[in-house]
Amino acid sequence: MMLNPNKISFVLPLIQYMEQYHQVSTKLMAEYEKHCTLVYVKKNKYILSPIDNNAALYFVKSGIVRGFIKDDSKDITTWFCFGNNIVGAIRHPDGETKHSLEYLQALEDCELIRVPYTLIEYAYANFEEANVIGRKLLALHYYAASERSILARIPNALRRYRRLKESKKIDLNRIPLRYLASYLGMRIETLSRIRSKELHKKADHDVAV
Helix, strand or coil: CCCCCCCCHHHHHHHHHHCCCCCCCHHHHHHHHHHCEEEEECCCCEEECCCCCCCEEEEEEECCEEEEEEECCEEEEEEEECCCEEECCCCCCCCCCCCCCCEEEECCCEEEEEEEHHHHHHHHHHCHHHHHHHHHHHHHHHHHHHHHHHHHHCCCHHHHHHHHHHHCCCCHHHCCHHHHHHHHCCCHHHHHHHHHHHHHHHHHHHHHC
């Protein structure tokens, strides 16, 4: 049996993303179509903040999402998502915590699919493929978190910038300078000097070639 393609059109990008890791059954697709919702968030608006109930993950169909925390009046960027990925705020595995210290902010107009945690838990309990997909996604997110942890521990600002640039995990030109500086743990002035120096270095290399 096949679902009506028009009926599930809004969740198709999420299903296709999941099917990179395991085929999704028609019944599980129907559950996602039934319980997920399409969300539009304007540029610079919050998708989630500590005053909200942290009750869902989000699949980013389009746009850029930033994760950050606040330390007094200073905000510290922890990650970026450029679409076609699942994001969420920090949540304890026991599910008891209703709120998070983390903010999710749209850096561009964003289109997202909201996936309730209740749906995820139901899928784990009733669909074998959900556990396979969940395990693989958890491994990928753990690896990405480990990479960010290593980046944050590099003591030299220039080497942090170069490592991030060489990884090609983030489109540096699409991120406002203040958020990129926050993510790299440096002042905006320091980041501006580094970028200017790297641009001049590239220009000199191109002339020499």
